[in-house]
Amino acid sequence: MTTQTSHTMLYLDGVTVSFDGFKALNALSLTLEPGEMRAIIGPNGAGKTTMMDVITGKTRPDEGEALFAGRHDLTSMDESRIANLGIGRKFQKPTVFECHTVWDNLLLALKANRSVAAALFARTSAAQRGKIDELLETINLKDARDVSAANLSHGQKQWLEIGMLLAQDPQLLLVDEPAAGMTDAETAETAKLLRKINETRTVVVVEHDMDFVRDLDVKVTVLHEGSVLAEGSLAHVSADERVIEVYLGR
Amino acid sequence: MITNRLMNTRGTLSFYVYAILLGTALLVPLFNLLPPEGSAFHLSDYTVTLLGKYLCFALLALALDLVWGYCGILSLGHCAFFALGGYAMGMYLMRMIGPRGVYGDPILPDFMVFLNWDELPWYWLGFDNFLFAMLMAVLVPGALAFVFGLLAFRSRVTGVYFSIITQALTFALMLAFFRNDMGFGGNNGLTDFKEILGFDIQARSTRAGLFVASVAALAAGYAICRAIVTSKLGKVLLAVRDAESRTRFLGYRPDRYKLFVWTVSACLAGVAGALYVPQVGIINPSEFTPANSIEAVVWVAVGGRGTLAGAILGGVFVNGMKTWFTSSFPDMWLFALGGLFIFVTLLLPKGILGTFLDYYGKRKGTGTDVAAPIAPAAAPPEAPAPEQEGRPRELERAGA
Numbered sequence: 116m117t118t119q120t121s122h123t124m125l126y127l128d129g130v131t132v133s134f135d136g137f138k139a140l141n142a143l144s145l146t147l148e149p150g151e152m153r154a155i156i157g158p159n160g161a162g163k164t165t166m167m168d169v170i171t172g173k174t175r176p177d178e179g180e181a182l183f184a185g186r187h188d189l190t191s192m193d194e195s196r197i198a199n200l201g202i203g204r205k206f207q208k209p210t211v212f213e214c215h216t217v218w219d220n221l222l223l224a225l226k227a228n229r230s231v232a233a234a235l236f237a238r239t240s241a242a243q244r245g246k247i248d249e250l251l252e253t254i255n256l257k258d259a260r261d262v263s264a265a266n267l268s269h270g271q272k273q274w275l276e277i278g279m280l281l282a283q284d285p286q287l288l289l290v291d292e293p294a295a296g297m298t299d300a301e302t303a304e305t306a307k308l309l310r311k312i313n314e315t316r317t318v319v320v321v322e323h324d325m326d327f328v329r330d331l332d333v334k335v336t337v338l339h340e341g342s343v344l345a346e347g348s349l350a351h352v353s354a355d356e357r358v359i360e361v362y363l364g365r
Numbered sequence: 366m367i368t369n370r371l372m373n374t375r376g377t378l379s380f381y382v383y384a385i386l387l388g389t390a391l392l393v394p395l396f397n398l399l400p401p402e403g404s405a406f407h408l409s410d411y412t413v414t415l416l417g418k419y420l421c422f423a424l425l426a427l428a429l430d431l432v433w434g435y436c437g438i439l440s441l442g443h444c445a446f447f448a449l450g451g452y453a454m455g456m457y458l459m460r461m462i463g464p465r466g467v468y469g470d471p472i473l474p475d476f477m478v479f480l481n482w483d484e485l486p487w488y489w490l491g492f493d494n495f496l497f498a499m500l501m502a503v504l505v506p507g508a509l510a511f512v513f514g515l516l517a518f519r520s521r522v523t524g525v526y527f528s529i530i531t532q533a534l535t536f537a538l539m540l541a542f543f544r545n546d547m548g549f550g551g552n553n554g555l556t557d558f559k560e561i562l563g564f565d566i567q568a569r570s571t572r573a574g575l576f577v578a579s580v581a582a583l584a585a586g587y588a589i590c591r592a593i594v595t596s597k598l599g600k601v602l603l604a605v606r607d608a609e610s611r612t613r614f615l616g617y618r619p620d621r622y623k624l625f626v627w628t629v630s631a632c633l634a635g636v637a638g639a640l641y642v643p644q645v646g647i648i649n650p651s652e653f654t655p656a657n658s659i660e661a662v663v664w665v666a667v668g669g670r671g672t673l674a675g676a677i678l679g680g681v682f683v684n685g686m687k688t689w690f691t692s693s694f695p696d697m698w699l700f701a702l703g704g705l706f707i708f709v710t711l712l713l714p715k716g717i718l719g720t721f722l723d724y725y726g727k728r729k730g731t732g733t734d735v736a737a738p739i740a741p742a743a744a745p746p747e748a749p750a751p752e753q754e755g756r757p758r759e760l761e762r763a764g765a
Contacts, residue, residue, distance in 0.1 A: 171614060198616035210611045212604045219600055229616045231625045234598035283615060 122185060124149045124287055124317045125170065130179030132165055132341075139165040140176065141341035147287075152313040154328045154349075155321045157338035158362050163321045164207070166338070167289050171204045172197040184286070199229065203285035207292045207321075209272035213265035217256050217275055220264050221247045224279035247282070254278035254308070270301040277308060287317045294327045306330040337362065378722075379591055382674050383584060389416075390580040394573035410569055413576050415688060417644045420579040423680030424586050424637035426664040427673060428630040431590050433662070434671030435599065436626050437606035439524075441658050442531030443634050445538050446506035448652035450635030452542075453505060455555035455648040456489060457498035458566070462559050475557070476550045486548045495562055502639035503632045510631030511624065518620035518627075523609070532655050539653030554649025561643050572644070579640045583677065586633045590673050593626065602626060663702065667709050669716030678718055 125147040132140040140162045147153055155163055168174035169181060172194045181189040187200055198204075212220050225243055227233070251257045254274040259267065264275060273293060280288055293309065294302040306327060312318060322328050328335060328349060335352050337344045339361050345352045352358050397413045400406040425447050432438040464471040468478040472485060491497045513534060517527055545551035564571040593599055604612050605619045612619050642648045660683075668679020683705070690698040713720045 173610075194610070194613035195616050195618045198614050204614050206611075210608055212607055212611070214603050214607050215600060222597070223600055223604055223612075224615050229618065231598065231621050234601050234622075235593070235596050235625075237597035239597075279615070 122149070123147060123182075124151070124184060125319075126180070126182040126185065127166075127169075128180040130166075130169055130176045130181060132162075132169060132174055132176050138341050140169065142179070143338075143342050145336060145343060147317060147319065149286075149317055150313075152309070152318040152320065152331065152333040154331055154333050154335045155319060155338060156323070156325075156328060156335060156362070157344075160340075161338040162341040163338055164291065165341075167204060167291060167319075167321065170197075170289060171202060195229070198283065198285075201284070201286040202289065203280040203283045203287070204289045205273075205276050205280050205291060205293065207295060209269065209276050211264040211267075211272050211275050211279065213263070216261050216263055217251070217267070218247060218260045220275055221250055221278055221282050224282035226282065226284040250278045250282055253281065253311075255304075270297050273297065273301075273305070274308070277305075277312075281312065285316065288312065288319070290318060290320045292322055292324075293320065294322065294324050302327055303330070378672075378674055379587070382587060382677065386580050386584045386587075390577050393576060397573055398569065410572055413572055414644050417572070417576040417579045418641060419681045419684045420576075420583050421637045421641035421644070422661070422664065422684050423677040424579075424583045424640075425634050425661055426668065426676040426680035427583070427586050427590055428633035428637065429661055430665045430668075430670060430673055430676035431593065431633070432623075432626055432630045433665060434673075434676070435594050435606065436602045436623055437609075438623060438627060439528045439662070440531045440630075441528045441655065441662065442533075442535035443630070443661055444658040445531075445535035445653055446510060446631040446634035447638035447641070448535075448538070448542075448648065448650075449506045449509065450502040450638030451642040451648040451652060452549060452555070452638075453492075453498050453502035453635070454639040454642040455558075456492040456549075457495060458558040458561060458643060459555050460489075460493040461561065462557065465559055466557070474550070474555070476545075476553065477548070480545060482548075489548065499639065502635050506635035506638075507628050507632040511628045514624045514627040518623045521620070532658070535653050535658055536655050539650050539655075542650035542653060550649070552650065554647060554651075555642075556647040556649075558643065558646060566643055566646070575640065575644050579644070582636050582640055586636070587673060587677070589629070589633070593629065594673065598622065598625075660702070663706050665716075667705060667716055669718030669720070669722075672716070672718050672722065675716050675718030679716065682717070 123146045125145070127143055127145040130140050130143045131138060139160075143162065143166060145166075155166070157163055165174060169176050170183075170189060172189060172192050176190055179190075183189050183197075183200060183202060189197060192200075212223065215223070222239060222243070225246060227237070227243075248257075251260055254277060256267075256271060256275060256278065259271065264272065267275060273296075277290070277293070280290075290309065293305050297305060302324070309318060309320065309331065320328075320331065320333075332349075334347065335349050336346045337352050337355075337358050339357075344361065345355045345358050393408060393413060393416060396406055396408040397410065425443060428446075429440060429443050432440055459474045462474065466475040466478075468475050470478050473482060477485070492501070517530065522530065541547055542549050542554075543552055549555065558566050560566055561571065561575075564574070594602070601612065601617060601622055605617075605622055609619050638648075638652075661680075664679040664683045665676045666679070667683055668677065669675025683702075686701065686705070687698060690701050694701075709716060715723060
């Protein structure tokens with residue numbers, strides 16, 4: 116077991132989180148190989164968001180182990196430290212800095228020394244400008260670089276947030292319902308974007324939209340009441356009796 | 366491009382601020398010292414002192430705007446730092462009285478003789494040195510803010526809760542300084558100053574000098590604040606103000622950023638207090654009164670939160686109104702202040718300068734002011750802002 120964990124990207128074992136006696140996560144175990152893309156599905160309250168909270172340090176589990184890249188114990192770190200290790204998170208509701216322009220949003224997210232002194236004396240280098248231009252190209256917001264993020268459409272905000280995630284240059288990306296509220300065209304574009312990101316990084320996607328998950332065509336983990344109900348291809352889990360009962364059949 | 370043009374607007378704004386401050390520093394002492402008394406151009410000593418006082422308040426407002434306007438930290442206890450700076454200056458001025466006190470003791474201030482103390486308490490040592498006293502006027506408020514901020518920000522105390530404990534801080538200090546055995550003159554505070562750096566504190570030229578020093582301090586404070594808010598650090602501060610937890614997931618430590626500006630702000634407030642005391646001639650515990658700090662928040666809201674220059678404007682404008690009202694209609698002042706605050710909150714949520722910049726920006730087609738927050742000026746921005754990141758825990762639990 117220990118030898119096996121050393122080269123996994125993410126290793127969760129027996130993670131339990133309870134809020135006032137309610138078990139949001141119940142001995143959840145999950146492993147993720149480097150370079151993998153995984154879709155997590157499950158009905159409301161299955162613990163998808165709580166799982167993300169545990170991985171990113173927002174919530175501390177009552178029990179269990181959470182290891183990143185085989186050696187970093189995520190349960191003992193706070194959000195900023197985990198972010199600096201190389202885990203990026205995109206929220207369900209797009210959260211960009213609305214008072215800043217698209218450009219400044221990316222600049223703030225760009226991988227750099229996060230200390231106060233470094234920020235006070237920071238000058239944007241040509242290399243950083245190039246990197247931001249590249250990102251603007253990737254997320255289709257080149258023409259909106261000086262637009263205040265508050266004035267972007269919902270879909271554009273989602274992309275900007277994905278751009279900010281990429282700017283952090285993380286090894287592992289956690290993406291919460293990226294297609295929520297998007298048009299069909301935007302959804303297809305997003306799936307393409309995620310696949311492209313997956314070429315160089317490990318990605319976890321939490322999603323409700325079955326068509327979107329089918330589009331991604333990756334291994335699926337079904338959560339139910341805080342633990343893993345089934346795992347495998349979408350076709351495989353769709354055929355599972357218990358999955359149909361708790362989720363798909365409804 | 367829009368950013369560039371906005372930067373230009375803001376650059377022009379800071380040019381006006383420096384120009385007005387320079388003009389004030391030259392003209393006010395000039396009209397005070399040159400024309401003979403009785404001439405139509407003569408500015409009375411009273412007016413010079415009054416204006417000097419306004420400038421100290423403006424510096425306090427500037428310090429408050431740095432934390433409130435740019436980082437969303439609503440301090441309702443900033444006068445604590447102001448008063449501590451004032452006490453440091455007051456202690457120096459007390460030591461300078463020397464044997465000219467009522468009891469004629471060469472070392473001990475009158476109130477200590479009155480309390481039958483034999484020697485100076487240890488914390489009064491060194492205050493006969495001007496530089497040491499000025500260093501303390503900056504360091505003591507700074508150190509208090511650092512420790513207070515370290516505990517509060519690390520425990521993630523924000524919003525209304527933070528504001529309430531800042532009120533408690535200044536209230537606790539007020540009670541402490543009221544006690545005679547604290548060694549700061551108790552109820553009466555420190556007063557009857559004679560000289561500063563060897564100059565007679567009542568002399569007209571000294572007053573002009575103190576006025577110029579206040580303008581210089583305000584200009585320096587403005588330059589420091591601008592350097593902070595126009596840097597990348599300033600962008601991080603705005604991000605923390607609007608979506609604190611998001612900055613954490615980007616790897617920033619908002620508590621350290623807050624601690625930095627909070628401490629800088631307290632140091633600036635300390636300088637303001639140190640310049641205030643020799644001009645008004647007294648410092649006593651009433652400067653710690655919680656209501657004073659709340660009034661300072663009104664200055665910033667009226668002038669325009671998140672604009673720096675607006676805070677200066679608000680500090681001078683509201684205090685000018687206060688002087689006018691308290692001499693012409695003394696009973697009406699509190700109603701006027703309350704009315705002004707309600708008026709600004711309801712009709713000018715961005716304050717005088719914020720509204721002006723908006724109007725000016727629209728006419729020139731450059732959009733709105735970058736830093737001015739969207740929330741109404743009076744409301745602490747943390748309170749009404751919903752949890753940005755996904756669902757709150759309670760909802761998750763309830764299976765929403």
